[in-house]
Amino acid sequence: MKRIISILLENESGALSRVVGLFAQRGYNIDTLTVAPTDDDTLSRLTLTTQSDDQMAEQIVKQLHKLIDTIKVVDLTVGSHIERELMLVKIKASDAEVRAELKSCVEIFRGHVVDVTASTYTVQLTGDSDKLDAFIDAVREIGIMEVVRTGVSGIARGDKFLRV
Amino acid sequence: MEHLSGGEIVICALKDAGVKHVWGYPGGAALHIYDALYRQEDVEHLLVRHEQAAVHAADGFSRATGEVGTALVTSGPGATNAITGIATAYMDSIPLVVISGQVPKIKIGQDAFQETDMVGVSRPIVKHSFLVTQAEDIAETIAKAYYIASTGRPGPVVVDIPKDVTDPNYKVPYEWPANIKMRSYQPTNKGHRGQLKRAVKTLLSAKKPVIYSGGGVILDNASDQLIELAQRLNYPVTNTLMGLGAYPATDRQFIGMLGMHGTYEANTAMHESDVIFAVGARFDDRVTNDLDKFCPHATIIHIDVDPTSISKNINAHIPVVGTCTSVLNEMLSIADDMATEPDAEAIKDWWARIDQWRADKGIYTANRYEPSVGDIIKPQDAIKALYKATDGNAYVTSDVGQHQMFAAQYYLFDKPRRWINSGGLGTMGFGLPAAMGVQLAFPDAQVACVTGEGSIQMCIQELSTCSQYNLPVKIINLNNSALGMVRQWQDMNYSSRYSQSLYEDSLPDFVALAEAYGHVGMKVTRYEDLEEKMRECFALKDRTVFMDICVDKSEHVYPMQIPGGAMGDLFLNKSEKT
Numbered sequence: 001m002k003r004i005i006s007i008l009l010e011n012e013s014g015a016l017s018r019v020v021g022l023f024a025q026r027g028y029n030i031d032t033l034t035v036a037p038t039d040d041d042t043l044s045r046l047t048l049t050t051q052s053d054d055q056m057a058e059q060i061v062k063q064l065h066k067l068i069d070t071i072k073v074v075d076l077t078v079g080s081h082i083e084r085e086l087m088l089v090k091i092k093a094s095d096a097e098v099r100a101e102l103k104s105c106v107e108i109f110r111g112h113v114v115d116v117t118a119s120t121y122t123v124q125l126t127g128d129s130d131k132l133d134a135f136i137d138a139v140r141e142i143g144i145m146e147v148v149r150t151g152v153s154g155i156a157r158g159d160k161f162l163r164v
Numbered sequence: 165m166e167h168l169s170g171g172e173i174v175i176c177a178l179k180d181a182g183v184k185h186v187w188g189y190p191g192g193a194a195l196h197i198y199d200a201l202y203r204q205e206d207v208e209h210l211l212v213r214h215e216q217a218a219v220h221a222a223d224g225f226s227r228a229t230g231e232v233g234t235a236l237v238t239s240g241p242g243a244t245n246a247i248t249g250i251a252t253a254y255m256d257s258i259p260l261v262v263i264s265g266q267v268p269k270i271k272i273g274q275d276a277f278q279e280t281d282m283v284g285v286s287r288p289i290v291k292h293s294f295l296v297t298q299a300e301d302i303a304e305t306i307a308k309a310y311y312i313a314s315t316g317r318p319g320p321v322v323v324d325i326p327k328d329v330t331d332p333n334y335k336v337p338y339e340w341p342a343n344i345k346m347r348s349y350q351p352t353n354k355g356h357r358g359q360l361k362r363a364v365k366t367l368l369s370a371k372k373p374v375i376y377s378g379g380g381v382i383l384d385n386a387s388d389q390l391i392e393l394a395q396r397l398n399y400p401v402t403n404t405l406m407g408l409g410a411y412p413a414t415d416r417q418f419i420g421m422l423g424m425h426g427t428y429e430a431n432t433a434m435h436e437s438d439v440i441f442a443v444g445a446r447f448d449d450r451v452t453n454d455l456d457k458f459c460p461h462a463t464i465i466h467i468d469v470d471p472t473s474i475s476k477n478i479n480a481h482i483p484v485v486g487t488c489t490s491v492l493n494e495m496l497s498i499a500d501d502m503a504t505e506p507d508a509e510a511i512k513d514w515w516a517r518i519d520q521w522r523a524d525k526g527i528y529t530a531n532r533y534e535p536s537v538g539d540i541i542k543p544q545d546a547i548k549a550l551y552k553a554t555d556g557n558a559y560v561t562s563d564v565g566q567h568q569m570f571a572a573q574y575y576l577f578d579k580p581r582r583w584i585n586s587g588g589l590g591t592m593g594f595g596l597p598a599a600m601g602v603q604l605a606f607p608d609a610q611v612a613c614v615t616g617e618g619s620i621q622m623c624i625q626e627l628s629t630c631s632q633y634n635l636p637v638k639i640i641n642l643n644n645s646a647l648g649m650v651r652q653w654q655d656m657n658y659s660s661r662y663s664q665s666l667y668e669d670s671l672p673d674f675v676a677l678a679e680a681y682g683h684v685g686m687k688v689t690r691y692e693d694l695e696e697k698m699r700e701c702f703a704l705k706d707r708t709v710f711m712d713i714c715v716d717k718s719e720h721v722y723p724m725q726i727p728g729g730a731m732g733d734l735f736l737n738k739s740e741k742t
């Protein structure tokens with residue numbers, strides 16, 4: 001099952017490579033990974049998604065916690081949470097009919113066209129991963145030139161928060 | 165406040181961390197540090213002949229004393245040579261600080277001469293690592309390194325220092341940090357009280373209990389607590405290869421080592437048990453045999469300081485995270501409060517069964533191997549002779565192979581920190597440098613390195629270090645003219661096709677070799693001479709002695725777990741299984 005794991009990490013050189021290395025070393029896979037400093041720039045917030053059963057997820061969380069640079073680790077999938085990903089897609093759009101079709105598609109998915117040329121549309125979309133996947137399926141026939149996804153960022157719903 | 169250069173700070177920080185000995189080897193990137201070392205007397209440096217040995221020696225020192233071991237190497241080849249030593253310490257959770265020189269910061273990434281990304285190369289085999297980027301950070305980094313190495317689950321920490329950071333011309337104020345606090349690192353010490361109560365209750369209600377203790381008990385100096393608990397309950401105790409000595413081997417309640425080459429009684433008792441009390445042990449694959457067949461009737465209580473060790477291989481019914489000492493102390497006091505006693509009848513019956521297993525197939529109730537005679541010396545008898553000559557009091561380091569297993573089986577360790585071997589990584593070449601580290605820590609103690617002619621050649625150059633520092637270790641070479649453990653597997657699994665495990669005609673004359681280094685060489689070819697030669701060897705208190713014992717080439721280590729079987733499924737000798 002898909003897991004979304006949130007990590008609060010010291011914003012230090014080498015810290016990220018230890019997280020990534022751990023996954024390679026222990027044979028866990030990483031599907032997506034996002035990382036950036038938080039409001040406190042001595043800290044990085046990392047979200048990663050991986051496929052694993054309960055037992056493996058427990059080991060992953062424990063192993064991540066064991067890294068000296070990690071401050072907090074949570075498997076967001078255990079509780080209710082919000083998941084967001086941003087995607088930019090460049091799509092072939094030279095004739096008017098296609099442009100119109102694309103536009104309505106973008107509207108349905110609540111995206112934005114953020115760049116236009118005579119032959120292309122660049123679309124920005126945010127949402128959970130399933131929604132982005134669905135958009136790709138919807139426009140695949142039209143002709144996708146390039147896809148860039150940020151990977152998932154996640155946060156718990158309600159009063160829970162991850163902070164030092 | 166004192167103003168010091170980076171190089172001087174490294175040495176001062178080591179001194180302030182309580183370090184008295186550093187094992188190492190110089191080179192370009194470390195020369196500022198070596199120069200600072202030259203100008204002081206607080207920290208003694210021991211020059212090895214290969215960086216791997218520096219780390220093993222620091223490791224042996226740590227295992228024998230419980231203190232953090234320290235090694236110092238240069239960049240590039242110095243650093244990569246240290247890797248096997250670091251990995252060895254990592255697998256056995258040994259606290260070490262390894263300081264490596266690095267090329268100057270501006271050259272990092274330029275493929276500079278002797279540049280290796282040490283932090284990167286060592287990443288999977290360290291507890292933590294640091295790249296120090298300015299002289300101002302050295303003291304705190306070194307203080308953190310010792311703190312991290314020695315707390316929680318111990319392990320090696322690498323501190324990589326670029327040459328410009330140790331520049332003798334750049335001086336900064338030096339202050340040793342009084343205490344270290346890290347928001348991201350706060351190891352758990354005390355077990356959860358509720359879990360501990362459940363653990364005690366379950367333990368007291370057992371009818372067929374086994375106490376299974378590992379290296380964690382030794383690392384945390386919890387042997388006394390283990391003994392107290394075990395004796396108060398009158399429960400059988402088995403130790404892992406890493407845990408030998410935590411419970412006295414000559415005590416009646418000790419049922420021997422468990423696992424791949426463990427005793428019949430220990431492995432069978434584990435398999436039949438209803439409660440396993442695992443403390444400081446990690447259900448390693450060399451213990452469990454096939455996980456699906458592992459101890460089908462047992463409720464498992466698992467104590468470990470490292471949460472990742474719990475329920476990694478075997479699901480624990482009652483997990484407790486905490487240090488062995490604090491958890492065992494707590495459990496003893498909870499047991500006092502509960503005022504429940506174990507089921508004496510059941511325990512008596514359990515002991516009757518265990519005693520029967522011992523009598524039937526145990527290796528301590530009868531010789532389960534052919535007797536030595538004339539020029540056939542059984543390796544088991546060589547270990548027994550060693551035990552006798554040293555009154556069971558020696559520090560014994562070992563290499564890896566059959567000789568290691570014979571030493572683990574036949575040298576009966578009654579005290580912790582006496583048996584020093586590379587259990588997790590299985591590093592041939594560990595024994596001699598580790599013995600040097602032990603001898604340095606205890607100059608008057610008897611230190612034996614049980615080795616094989618294969619393993620000893622992986623760090624034989626250290627005979628020179630033994631001369632330089634007068635380290636009178638006794639090398640007990642069980643010479644079977646082969647990579648014996650490999651050959652045993654080839655006998656058992658490859659129809660005796662000895663692919664690359666033989667080299668009989670090209671072995672050196674070990675006696676002459678020892679003498680070439682200025683040591684005493686002795687050769688034993690006849691069983692009648694064994695005991696006396698062994699006594700002679702240990703009578704040479706001030707000399708390094710290389711004792712080359714020609715042992716039976718065809719011998720196998722038994723018992724041996726049958727691959728794919730349960731814990732208690734064993735080969736008992738070449739023709740008999742359980």
Ligand SMILES: Cc1ncc(C[n+]2csc(CCOP(=O)(O)OP(=O)(O)O)c2C)c(N)n1
Pocket residue numbers: 563564565566567568590591592593615616617618619620642644646647648649650
């Ligand atoms: C560095 C290293 N290389 C290879 C091995 C694999 N190995 C394990 S035991 C062994 C044979 C050891 O031979 P020897 O030291 O003569 O001991 P014996 O088994 O003959 O007692 C080998 C090659 C190892 N453990 N370590």
Ligand SMILES: [Mg+2]
Pocket residue numbers: 565616617618642643644645646647648
């Ligand atoms: Mg051999």
